[in-house]
Structures are given as structure tokens and as C-alpha cells.
Amino acid sequence: MTLDDMVKRHGSWLEAGIDEGPVISSRIRLARNVEEYCFPGWASEEENQAVWTETSEIFHSLEQPFLSWNMHDTDTLDKEILFERHLISQELAQQDDSCGVFVTRDECLSIMVNEEDHIRIQSLQPGLNLQGAWAAADKIDDELESKLTYAFSPKLGYLTSCPSNVGTGMRASVMLHLPALVLMEEMDPVINGISKIGLAVRGMWGEGTEAAGNMFQVSNQITLGRREDEIISHLEQIVLELIEHENNARIRLMNERSIVVEDHVSRAFGLLSNAKLMTSGEALNLLSTLRLGLDLGMLTQFSRRELDMMFISIQPAHLQKLETKGLEPEERDVVRARKLRDFMENATDSNGKN
Amino acid sequence: MTLDDMVKRHGSWLEAGIDEGPVISSRIRLARNVEEYCFPGWASEEENQAVWTETSEIFHSLEQPFLSWNMHDTDTLDKEILFERHLISQELAQQDDSCGVFVTRDECLSIMVNEEDHIRIQSLQPGLNLQGAWAAADKIDDELESKLTYAFSPKLGYLTSCPSNVGTGMRASVMLHLPALVLMEEMDPVINGISKIGLAVRGMWGEGTEAAGNMFQVSNQITLGRREDEIISHLEQIVLELIEHENNARIRLMNERSIVVEDHVSRAFGLLSNAKLMTSGEALNLLSTLRLGLDLGMLTQFSRRELDMMFISIQPAHLQKLETKGLEPEERDVVRARKLRDFMENATDSNGKN
Numbered sequence A, B: 001m002t003l004d005d006m007v008k009r010h011g012s013w014l015e016a017g018i019d020e021g022p023v024i025s026s027r028i029r030l031a032r033n034v035e036e037y038c039f040p041g042w043a044s045e046e047e048n049q050a051v052w053t054e055t056s057e058i059f060h061s062l063e064q065p066f067l068s069w070n071m072h073d074t075d076t077l078d079k080e081i082l083f084e085r086h087l088i089s090q091e092l093a094q095q096d097d098s099c100g101v102f103v104t105r106d107e108c109l110s111i112m113v114n115e116e117d118h119i120r121i122q123s124l125q126p127g128l129n130l131q132g133a134w135a136a137a138d139k140i141d142d143e144l145e146s147k148l149t150y151a152f153s154p155k156l157g158y159l160t161s162c163p164s165n166v167g168t169g170m171r172a173s174v175m176l177h178l179p180a181l182v183l184m185e186e187m188d189p190v191i192n193g194i195s196k197i198g199l200a201v202r203g204m205w206g207e208g209t210e211a212a213g214n215m216f217q218v219s220n221q222i223t224l225g226r227r228e229d230e231i232i233s234h235l236e237q238i239v240l241e242l243i244e245h246e247n248n249a250r251i252r253l254m255n256e257r258s259i260v261v262e263d264h265v266s267r268a269f270g271l272l273s274n275a276k277l278m279t280s281g282e283a284l285n286l287l288s289t290l291r292l293g294l295d296l297g298m299l300t301q302f303s304r305r306e307l308d309m310m311f312i313s314i315q316p317a318h319l320q321k322l323e324t325k326g327l328e329p330e331e332r333d334v335v336r337a338r339k340l341r342d343f344m345e346n347a348t349d350s351n352g353k354n
Helices: A045-061 A076-084 A130-145 A179-183 A187-196 A228-274 A280-295 A304-313 A316-323 A329-351 B045-061 B076-084 B130-145 B179-183 B187-196 B228-274 B280-295 B304-313 B316-323 B329-351
Strands: A023-032 A066-070 A100-104 A109-113 A119-126 A170-177 A199-202 A215-220 B023-032 B066-070 B100-104 B109-113 B119-126 B170-177 B199-202 B215-220
Touching: A023 A130, A023 A228, A045 A066, A045 A100, A045 A109, A045 A130, A076 A316, A109 A130, A119 A130, A130 A170, A130 A228, A170 A228, A170 A280, A179 A187, A179 A228, A179 A280, A187 A199, A187 A228, A215 A228, A228 A280, A228 A329, A228 B228, A228 B329, A280 A304, A280 A329, A304 A316, A304 A329, A316 A329, A329 B228, B023 B130, B023 B228, B045 B066, B045 B100, B045 B109, B045 B130, B076 B316, B109 B130, B119 B130, B130 B170, B130 B228, B170 B228, B170 B280, B179 B187, B179 B228, B179 B280, B187 B199, B187 B228, B215 B228, B228 B280, B228 B329, B280 B304, B280 B329, B304 B316, B304 B329, B316 B329
Parallel strands: none
Antiparallel strands: A023 A119, A023 A170, A066 A100, A100 A109, A109 A119, A170 A215, A199 A215, B023 B119, B023 B170, B066 B100, B100 B109, B109 B119, B170 B215, B199 B215
8 A cells, every 4th residue: 555545545543433523533652762773863874774774674473564765765755744643753854864653554553763763663543542542542652663673762661762761651642633622712721720630731732733613632641650551541531521621611602602603614615615716724613613613513514534534634745646746835725725615515515405 | 776786786976897907986075164154073072963963965956866864863884884885984884973974875875974074075986087076076066055155265275174184075986806916015105105296095984994906096196276176197107107007017927927817716616615604804904815817818708796795794893783683703704705606606607617
């Protein structure tokens, strides 16, 4: 399977059902390093090459098949695709030699090699399923550990390139869609409250990205001095509270301002169905509103999965891959608008008029 | 005929054809006063009453039938309707005793009594037709003058309450729809240029109103020391230049940014067809964009007259009259959005999909 095939569908981790409400997906990330080599930033080219070769051999020997991309042989567009699909970080996309990523066909597991650490395991699951994501991450972690000696301190735990990851090396996060909290202007206090209890709130594509489309990633900050299950259950508890907050905000919105929500949803419908130019930022926000309308039962003609897939497939690299050519920004806005109109029309056709 | 009947249709002065391009209508206003009485602001109640009685008798004696509203007997909503239809000024709507308006059935002539002057003749014509508007104003002016003695100075001309109207007492104006100049951000220099040659640019409802919906009224400022035909031909010449400017801007828009215009028009279509809440300001701007799309041949399913009528019938008082009840602002936004959706749907139904 190639990226050309992949861009036509979504990763299994996007398959959350409508009953999941505001939750999109759960993610566990583990940072690991091989004891005998320097961390990637300090290592010689030979050391990095050795890590790449050793890990490649391991992945090819595993029973579960992995797709792999060596960044050196991957062109810019394909790197962007991998980034837009949450399979690699922006940082890895900018690197070149002796680094890459191993991905399962369902895209639920992706392991970056020689990013900030030698090994970065990412495990994604649809909906709120940190336990499931942790189990899968833990399993591949054990397989790798059976063939590599990890840098580990009995006192500190796993050693990592950045001190903020030392200990468990784990970052657990949940992607949430919180449009009602945003509409009710209650998101800022929520973010402040979460920061105070050692969690971070970030945008859709992680650190440094904006919360486009009312999508928020909530994750633990602390990796040291706590067990993995403690970190997970703490995050889970906070996420459940956030879901309750969002659901309450939705109920209040519908009780107090249902016509405003209906107007929002209808306008998003009208714009997505008619615009001839659309930036990805606007598209994300309109899709977010459509998704809210779907959750609230105001729209029925959309499949939640198809809608969630649109959040990714309207991104610049996906658009260019689907068009099989490079596009200037304004051309992308034209193609994106056309793709969205097609999506809206097909949805309308198959299930009756809005 | 009553206002309830009138609100269901438009005045004949709105019947400009599509070939008129950016021109909506032409207007001539004449300010006149009766010699034997003080100007309305200085007159006693008895004097004002005498003017009202005398003019009423004249209008009832004329061959052409006039509808009349005495402001004292006209409720606030009806006054608003008359204002929204450009038949009375905001100032007259706020007055009460011994004043009112006489209107022909086609709404092309309206004569306010005891506004700022004893008599304010307004003559409206569709498209660019200042000569036609002047001829009609001149005719009714002659009829009134045959029965009243106007305050007139052989040296200055007609005497008026405000010195700015002394002389001809005439204000000639043309209502223009200039969306391309606005989109190309060329309207400000145009307004500056026009001001320097003694003309004024105002919004859709005259002095002090904003240029909602890209509608602009261009009028003469000078009334003294020039003959009526000079004022009219000067204004006409400037309006022809403005039309050329606007048409050039439309050509450049279509050459350089046709996708942007198409996007604008399609979005207006999408929002008007789907929104559940809409303020009159937003509605005017979207209708303006639709009108541009019609002029440019991007849309074909609308009648220009019906579209121009919408500019007036979505105004607050018209909405309330059509709903036959008072409405709070948010209720008006709901009713306005519904009225616009109906308009869009009917337009689409009768002529095929957008």
C-alpha cells in the first residue's frame, strides 16, 4: 500500500461512532532511546544510521506488517501527507538522513525513528480509549525492548532527549471537539483550569498549532514520578469532566439559543455547499459546525466518519495528492471548495435535502 | 389603497430594467414655502394647520388622485413603512401635528407638507431619468403654484427654511449600486472626488445613512446661482462617469478576480438560502452581491425587480406589516431570514438550480 491509496481513506483511529459525542480519538506516545547510542541530536551520522538499520530490521522481522518511510527517500508532499494524517511530527518532516517512520496499515500505530528520541511510539484509537491505546503501545514497546536495550535509569525511569519526557516517556492525549464550549465562550477558563492541574491543551496537530475547527488535544505534562496507569486514569477523569462540560454547554445552547445554533449549522451548510474558494482554516471551522449539527440531530445526511475524514482530506498535501499535482495556495482554495461542494452534494443526494 | 396593500408590491420607480446596470432610480426634490405663512419651524400651530388645510384642499381638487397620510393619525409602524419606501423623511416621521404626505398610487410623486418647508415635492423615476423626474416635479409644482403664492425673491429665487436650499430649492439625486467599486476598494477616492465638485454621496436612505448594500445616492449640494437644467445636466454627466467607473471595475474584477466574484456571489446565494437569522444590514449586503451576480450574468433565476423590491421589504417595518404584528429585533431576524429563504427557493424553483 502506498500513500496514494492511503489518502483515499482514513486511519482506523478516526472511526469513532456518533455516540462518542465530543471525543475524536485517544493517543499514547512513548519516548524511548537505545542505550548504546547518543540521543539523535548528539549522535554522529554513523550512530543514527546504525539505529535506523537496527530498528528497520526489527520492524521487518515482526509478525505484524509495517509500512515504512525513510525521510531521505520521501518527498516533501509525502512528508506533508504523513504529517496531516498525524503519523509523523512536523519536526521529523523537516529532517532528512537516517530517520523515518513505521506505520501499521490501519494507521493506529506509528513509530518514528530518530526524531527527538531514537524511538517514538504513537498509538491511536478511536473515541475515548486510552487503555486500548496504551495496551497497543505497551505491546510494541515490549517487542522492541526484547531486541534492543533501552536507556533506562532505575531511579528516573526511561531516559529521553528532553528532560520533560524522562520517567515514563509517556504522553497520553485525547482529541476533543468542543464547539459548544467555544460558542458559549467558556473555553478560556477551561484551558486555564486544566493547565493548573498539570495537563496541557493544544490544537489539532499538537504543540504550537491553533485550535482550528474547535478541536483540542488534552494531554499530561508530567512524565516523572507517576506510573503510566496513574497518568492515564487522571487524564481519563479530566476528559470525562470535559465531555460533561461540553454536553452541558450543548444543552444550554439548545435551551437558550437553539435558533442561534440552527442558524450557525445552516449557514455552515450553505457556505460549504456553495463557496468557490475556501481556506483550510475556514473549512475546519465550518466542518466543526456541521459536526455539531450532526451530534445535535439537526443534520442527518452525513456519516460521522466521512465528516471526520474531511478534516484531514481538505488539508493542503491531501488535496494535492488527490489532484496528483502541486497546487498554488489559491488553486488549493478552489480545489478544496470543489471537494467540499461535492461532499455536500453527495451527502444531500443520498439522504434527502437539508 | 392602504399601506397593507402597498407593502405587497413596489413603487413604479423601482422598475428599472437589467440594462440600467448600476442605476436604481433618479429623484428630484423641490422645497417650496407659502408666502403668507412663517416657515414651519417658526410658525404658530394655527399657521401650520392653515397650510395643511389649504394644501389638502388643493390635492383633493387635483385630477390625479393622491393618497394622503396626516402624521397625527398615522401610527409609528405606518410612518416607518412610508420612510422605508422613501416616501417621507425620518424627520417627518418624528413629527405629529398639522403635517403629512400626499402620494400618487405609483409612488413616483410624494409631497410632504410641513416638514422642514411647507412643501417638499419628491419625484422618483426608475433608472437614470432625471429629466423625467424633473418634468413630473415641475408639473405638480406648477399646479400648486397656480393655487398658492410661493415665497420667492426675484434676486435669490425660492426661499426655504434652510439657506442651503435657497434658489432653485432643488435637490437632484441618483441612486447607484456600486459593488465593484467597493470590492476593488476604489469607492473612497471616488467619494472624495465627487465632494470636490459640489456633489454629495450618501447612503440608501439619504442624509446620515450608511451605504448599506453598496447603494449610494449622489446629489447636488448647490441650489443657488444655477438653473435647474444646469444642475441636472451636471449631475447626469457625473453619474454617467460613475457608471463607466463601475462598469470598468466590473470588467477588471471579472478579468483579474473572476473566481473571487463567483465565490462572493455563490456564498451570498448559500447564506440567503440557508440562514435562520439575519439582520437587515447583512441582508442588504448579500442582496447587493446577488444583484451584482445578476448583472454579471452569473445568476439568471432572479427577476431584477423582485430582487430590488427585497431591499425594501426586508426592512423592519415592512416585515412587521407583512407579519401583521409587532416583532422584537431577534424575531425580525428570524422572519427576515425565512422571507429570504422563501424568496431564494421560489426563484430557484421557477428557473432551475443555481
